[in-house]
Amino acid sequence: MDEKPLVRDLVKAHSRQFTPAERRVAPFFQGESLEVALQSITKLAEAAEVSTPTIVRFARKLGFDGFHDMQNAIRAELADRIKKPLAKLEAAEMAGQQDHILNRFAQQAVSNINRTLSHLDLAAFDDVTEELADTSKAVYLLGGRITRANAQNFFNHLQIIRPGVTLMDSSPNVWPQTLLDFTADTVLVLFDIRRYEKDLERLASLAVGQGARIILFTDQWGSPIEKQASASFRAMVEAPSAWDSSLALNLIVEAMIAQIQKRHASRSTERIKTLEEMLGETPIFRDLGKTEDDVS
Structure with missing residues (x-):
């Protein structure tokens, strides 16, 4: 199933084709606040001068039939984004009453993963992997x-x-005291x-102010x-549930972990070996799993 691009992504993709007048319209479709874009064409024209x-x-350049077609696309995006959990759950139940929940989850998970991979920037993936493997950078x-839980898993x-990895x-x-240590x-x-x-x-804004780089999932x-x-x-x-699924997010994370370890195999292997030795030599770890009778 093809994923429709968001209007703000279409604006970004076509930015080089805009005339000077059209460039004055673009900001009204790129932010989180779209109130002006959803008003009448006259009000939008006045706001953009x-x-x-x-x-x-402008709308046709993005591939829409006209202004109203573009507005309908924005309304559909907003409706998806603010969909209430209960409404999601009811819609999922109506769509697959005859199927077992496990099968519906599996089908949606496969779809999510395939659609995520089809849009993933592999060059950006490689660049970020290298950056996270660079021990001169604090992560x-x-x-x-x-x-x-996703952040905890990655950490x-x-x-x-x-070394040099911290879960905030x-x-x-x-x-604030953590941000004090942020640098370029x-x-x-x-x-x-x-x-x-x-x-x-x-937090992201403050971190950037300190010179840090943000990697967002x-x-x-x-x-x-x-x-x-x-x-x-x-x-x-999206998932047939009241909650969203993080499986596709975890796929990206686990692939990054595998790539980082592969590119720096000798260093990571040595750290894992040292960790295993610590677990074996330190009494507090060695005694884990033993019963009270075993320890006495």
């Missing part, structure tokens, strides 16, 4: 309420492969899917943090 025919030409990770693997505390109250050699990996979290957006609509990110990876998250 262009003529109404310019708005029509920090954090996720939102739902994606905290657990990265810290074994390389989830409380915004302790972020800092990489902040963030996970943010709908409902996008304002605290994470603010988000959903198909794109978190507002994309404006701050040096690289962004969108994954399909």
Whole structure:
């Protein structure tokens, strides 16, 4: 199934083709706030200080039949983005009452993965993999309420492969003292899917102010943090459930982990060997799993 590009992505893709007047229209379709774009063509023309025919030409240049067709596409995007969990659940149940939930989940997961891979920028993937493997850079990770587990998973693997990896505390109250150490050699990996979290957006802004680079993992609509990110990876998250799925996100993460370890096999192997020795030699770890009778 072909994924329709977002209007703001179409604007970005066609930016070089715009006339000077059309370039004044573009900002109204690139931000998170689309109130003006959803008003009448006259109000949009006034706000952009262009003529109404310019708005029509702008819409057609993006591949729409006209202004109203473009507005309908934006409304559909917004409806998808703000869809309530209960509405998602009811829609999923109506669509597959006869099928077992496990089968429907598997079908959706395969679809999500295929659609994610079809849009993935492989060059960006390779660049980010190299950056995260560079031990001269400090790496920090954090996720939102739902994606905290994704960040934790990435951290657990990265810290074994390389030094200088930190999982940030989830409380915004302790972020300032961490931000003090951010420099141009800092990489902040963030996970943010709908409902996008304002605290994470603010953290990204502060981190960039300190010179850090942002690597973002988000959903198909794109978190507002994309404006701050040096690289962004969108994954399909729809699922026949009240919650979104993070399987496609984890696929990207685990592929990155494999690539980092492969490119720096000798170093990561030595770290894993040292870790295993510590687990075997340290009594507190050696005694884990023993019963009380075994220890006494």
